[in-house]
Amino acid sequence: MSTILDVAKLAGVSRSTVSRVISGNGVVKSETRDKILHAIENLNYSPSYFAQGIKTGKTKMLAMLIPDYSNLYYGEMYRGIEQVALENGYMVMICNTDKSSTRERIYAEELRKREVDGIIYNTYKRNKDNIDYFTKLSKQMPVIFMDYIDDKDIDVPYVLSEGFESSKKAARYLVSKGKRRIGYIRVPPYISVVQHRYEGYKQGLIESGIEPDEELVYQCPDNEVGKTHLDVGFEGALFLMNKPNPPDAIMTSTDIMAVGAIKYLNGAGYKIPGDVSVVGFDDIALATIVEPSLTTISQPTRKIGEVAARILLAKINGENDIEDQIIFEPEFIVRGSTD
Amino acid sequence: MSTILDVAKLAGVSRSTVSRVISGNGVVKSETRDKILHAIENLNYSPSYFAQGIKTGKTKMLAMLIPDYSNLYYGEMYRGIEQVALENGYMVMICNTDKSSTRERIYAEELRKREVDGIIYNTYKRNKDNIDYFTKLSKQMPVIFMDYIDDKDIDVPYVLSEGFESSKKAARYLVSKGKRRIGYIRVPPYISVVQHRYEGYKQGLIESGIEPDEELVYQCPDNEVGKTHLDVGFEGALFLMNKPNPPDAIMTSTDIMAVGAIKYLNGAGYKIPGDVSVVGFDDIALATIVEPSLTTISQPTRKIGEVAARILLAKINGENDIEDQIIFEPEFIVRGSTD
DNA sequence: TTTTTGATTGGGAACGATTCCAATCAAACA
DNA sequence: TGTTTGATTGGAATCGTTCCCAATCAAAAA
Numbered sequence: 001m002s003t004i005l006d007v008a009k010l011a012g013v014s015r016s017t018v019s020r021v022i023s024g025n026g027v028v029k030s031e032t033r034d035k036i037l038h039a040i041e042n043l044n045y046s047p048s049y050f051a052q053g054i055k056t057g058k059t060k061m062l063a064m065l066i067p068d069y070s071n072l073y074y075g076e077m078y079r080g081i082e083q084v085a086l087e088n089g090y091m092v093m094i095c096n097t098d099k100s101s102t103r104e105r106i107y108a109e110e111l112r113k114r115e116v117d118g119i120i121y122n123t124y125k126r127n128k129d130n131i132d133y134f135t136k137l138s139k140q141m142p143v144i145f146m147d148y149i150d151d152k153d154i155d156v157p158y159v160l161s162e163g164f165e166s167s168k169k170a171a172r173y174l175v176s177k178g179k180r181r182i183g184y185i186r187v188p189p190y191i192s193v194v195q196h197r198y199e200g201y202k203q204g205l206i207e208s209g210i211e212p213d214e215e216l217v218y219q220c221p222d223n224e225v226g227k228t229h230l231d232v233g234f235e236g237a238l239f240l241m242n243k244p245n246p247p248d249a250i251m252t253s254t255d256i257m258a259v260g261a262i263k264y265l266n267g268a269g270y271k272i273p274g275d276v277s278v279v280g281f282d283d284i285a286l287a288t289i290v291e292p293s294l295t296t297i298s299q300p301t302r303k304i305g306e307v308a309a310r311i312l313l314a315k316i317n318g319e320n321d322i323e324d325q326i327i328f329e330p331e332f333i334v335r336g337s338t339d
Numbered sequence: 340m341s342t343i344l345d346v347a348k349l350a351g352v353s354r355s356t357v358s359r360v361i362s363g364n365g366v367v368k369s370e371t372r373d374k375i376l377h378a379i380e381n382l383n384y385s386p387s388y389f390a391q392g393i394k395t396g397k398t399k400m401l402a403m404l405i406p407d408y409s410n411l412y413y414g415e416m417y418r419g420i421e422q423v424a425l426e427n428g429y430m431v432m433i434c435n436t437d438k439s440s441t442r443e444r445i446y447a448e449e450l451r452k453r454e455v456d457g458i459i460y461n462t463y464k465r466n467k468d469n470i471d472y473f474t475k476l477s478k479q480m481p482v483i484f485m486d487y488i489d490d491k492d493i494d495v496p497y498v499l500s501e502g503f504e505s506s507k508k509a510a511r512y513l514v515s516k517g518k519r520r521i522g523y524i525r526v527p528p529y530i531s532v533v534q535h536r537y538e539g540y541k542q543g544l545i546e547s548g549i550e551p552d553e554e555l556v557y558q559c560p561d562n563e564v565g566k567t568h569l570d571v572g573f574e575g576a577l578f579l580m581n582k583p584n585p586p587d588a589i590m591t592s593t594d595i596m597a598v599g600a601i602k603y604l605n606g607a608g609y610k611i612p613g614d615v616s617v618v619g620f621d622d623i624a625l626a627t628i629v630e631p632s633l634t635t636i637s638q639p640t641r642k643i644g645e646v647a648a649r650i651l652l653a654k655i656n657g658e659n660d661i662e663d664q665i666i667f668e669p670e671f672i673v674r675g676s677t678d
Numbered sequence: 679t680t681t682t683t684g685a686t687t688g689g690g691a692a693c694g695a696t697t698c699c700a701a702t703c704a705a706a707c708a
Numbered sequence: 709t710g711t712t713t714g715a716t717t718g719g720a721a722t723c724g725t726t727c728c729c730a731a732t733c734a735a736a737a738a
Contacts, residue, residue, distance in 0.1 A: 395696075
């Protein structure tokens, strides 16, 4: 690999001048620039990230923490992030935390050592220590919280989709379709958008004149590790449908849970949506693969990733006055599992 | 962030001595070592990857090129890689090439600049130029080809699953179940394991006394971009089932294609496996989610990732005499789509 | 023609480690 | 007691950049 010195020699100038054209800081006469550009071309030179990093403190590297690689919601978000990153000469490191708070910390520590320029933080457990850790971290370097909301005035950058109004809408839609016993399968109420979805569901029932019934809500136990949303959905449906007075519709916190529920319902011989309607949340690709296809609330997931990456890059570039708390409006999409 | 000099000062020794305990090269008196370890602890010091990298030329970073993030086969492989990497202080960068040869090159170029220590190369198109590029690259730095096989004596490191024998077995199984018109949905015959699977299918038929019928083979057109295996499977099933004399079983190159086929068959009202049996290849998680669950040939995908990572790390550490061409034997798993 | 000015360019220190080589020192040997 | 030896340790150069500051140079002004 050739160095800046080789380029300088070939172009007949000094290191400094070459550095100026590479980094774009400072002026260089255009003939000189051309000579240097030529030399760079000839030598197939590219500056060492190490040497640059040691001086500038920038790695041109972003990290994305995700709780579960196999949840393609994050895959879709990643696509948006990757696109923006690549356009700007950044690379993205995916850190799969497997829903473990410990692994979040291990990765955070590793990322600190590696001095990544920014962190996109997707968490699942919302462990208080970790939230505090990343909140504090966000004062020192660009960090953006995804899908995290405690109250809207919290002092960290975030990007998320609104969940309350859209869930309310879905619940009301089910009622308008003649459903009366609408169940819900949910993850534990960690402070998060997921809780808002649940609140929206309840509010939707109330506004439709139906009293929410705790009997129709299945919440997966808190402490079961290694269990996927798919399992939770399956078990939730099994649990709810075997009640003395089972639901005629089921809403869930996420699409994957809805797919799990559909899997149970199909297997147990229920007709969807005849016996039971199902509504998910996210609109992942799987939503159109399952049979019947899934009515869901669609987040602009890819867009969310893009926006998060842009905010991060802006902050890295020192633009601190940008808007860094963004809430997207999702869209209710009707498919076969309700109609 | 504190530097090695801070540690040296606090411990009352020189930079060199601190460096010796960090890198583990050279001897240090155990009392001195303890003092230094204490100082490191106190200052929460960790060496700068930049400064280390500039001297050692090592980034402690691996890259994994994958053609499609949403194909969870790669997700499972990644888990294996990640585990080994993390255990050894490495991080893995996932590079999603979206099946584009151009993007493969863009990423390769970027990775060269970033001087990653090793590359795990999953490709889809097997573009000749790129194969050559990575083959040449593999002479200069650790690169491992995944699922790639032209002939077994090719001179690059690789890890893959055998596809011929297992596909043969699956075909024979279908015949033993009374199926006679066994179709196949496949991707174009780029040099690869996928071709071997197809050959195995044909051989299985021949050994069962059935003449392979080209009419029952659907090969997706070569030039359609943005089309997923899922789409191919769907279209393949549609194509085959609407022939004058449709198949009574369908095998596919990959599970995702099989899922696409199942989606069509379900939608069109065929009974699986009564009217048509379906067999996939890979055993991804989706295989047990679809209805009916998918009979398939199971690769030890995670293990494959682990082994690939270990080979890479060995090479990085200069162990060049290790075995670096590994072939795994997959397992035939019977589920609802055939029984 | 000499001086001033602004545009370019070069030189050198710095970034934070690693590593070779020389220096130190105490114990062992003669 | 003087010398050799091996174990530790320190010093200095080095890796490939960036960036401040000083030097150079040509054109414009005097």
